[in-house]
Amino acid sequence: MAGIYIHIPFCKSKCIYCNFYSVASSVHVEDFYNSLLKEIQIQKIYLDGEKITTIYFGGGTPSLLPDSFIAKIIEKVRKTFNVSNDAEITLEANTDDVTNNKLKEWLSATVNRISIGVQSFHDTDLIYLKRIHNGSHAEASIKRSQDMGFENISIDLIYGIPVQTEKTWKENIDKSIAFQVPHISAYCLTAEEKTVLFNKISSDKIQPIDEEQAVTHFRLLMNEMEAENYLHYEISNFCLDGFFSKHNTAYWKGVNYLGLGPSAHSYNGISRQWNTANLIEYLRNISENNIPAEKEILTAKQKLNEYIMTSLRTMWGCDLSSIEKVLGAGEKNRILTLSKAMLDKGYIEIKNDVIFLTGEGKLFADSIAAEFFIVNK
DSSP, rough: OOOEEEEBBSSSSSSSSSSSSSSSSSSTTHHHHHHHHHHHHHHTTTTOEEEEEEEEEEEEGGSSHHHHHHHHHHHHHHHEEEEEEEEEEEEEEGGGGGGGHHHHHHTTTOOEEEEEEEESHHHHHHTTTTTTSHOOOOOOOHHHHTTOOOOEEEEEEEOOOTTHHHHHHHHHHHHHHHTSSSSSEEEEEOOOOHHHHHHHHHSSSSSSOOOOHHHHHHHHHHHHHTTOOOOOTTEEEEOOOTTTHHHHHHHTTTTTTTEETTTOOEESSEEEEEEOOHHHHHHHHHHTHHHOOEEEOHHHHHHHHHHHHHHHHHHTTTHHHHHHHHOHHHHHHHHHHHHHHEEEEEESSETTTTTEETTTGGGGGGHHHHSSOOOOO
16 A cells, blocks of 8 residues: 655745745646646656555645646546555645535545645634634635535644634634534644744744643643544544544555655655755756656664654554564663653553553653664664
8 A cells, every 4th residue: 555645836825834835826837737747657656556545635735726637637646556446535725715616526536535724713813824714714614515525524723823822722622523523633833944933933023832822722632632532643633433544644654655746755665755845946857757856765773763753643652563573672672761761751651562652741742752763873
């Protein structure tokens, strides 16, 4: 099994917190579409005939593409790769793009999972984030998707917004649950370098992020989701039984995938490569039948550290038996020795040779993973 990720780099405007590659222009949409179809053909042997079980349109804003482009891209992927008949096909969408006509076209194109960028149902939050939709648009987009026949719906929410109170954050959670949305991705607002948000906070132009407030919001989120029987299957992801994201879960489990489009990453179990994060350079290279990508061969150390980082974030945990099979008992014992301090603090649990983060440990996931990394080989 393998996955295909397709990066659509166009946005109506650039969100102040976003550090993904995108351009706030539609000038080169058709050129990009033609280049993407060509890249699909050039990359046809990358996954060596593996069965494709997931296709994911991310961005940027995939919902900005003309509907016919989405259908033809999926058709091209199906003709070029060994795609499963029941493949999960996800499309990220902005709330204002979720119209009845577009939903109908996406369903016709065999998109069967939609991920809506809600972020918040409160206008105050959305104004701070400089989103171009409002809370009413967010609600309408979910209802419209359900009415048109989408059952597998995910929404994105953001917590830790400085203007967001504990009350309004709980209202966001409650409203999501009331809509019976089967999958919720909730992210802590972070001021990444080179984003507008980082620059505005650094120059005291907007209210800064309060880490204690963000922690309070995350604890509330975990408690509310658990009470409503949502599985906390990854640090930022919650779902009702059977609705976890197959595509993203494959990333966390180390499954091979091909990334198409500017800035997209690919992994085949041996190496990782990433396309240029420059649309014009991407278009030029593809026109010359070149994949504009850098590549690195992964060492055993890199593979282990990535496995530790990703597995600890999930409900499936970090399997020490798997580490022992690949790297020997010494590596397993090294991690077990380092685990003692985390066990004493109540940050982890170990069951049947698998390390799991506790609720408290999830607050420190990255630093806990770093404690277990190989750093001297």
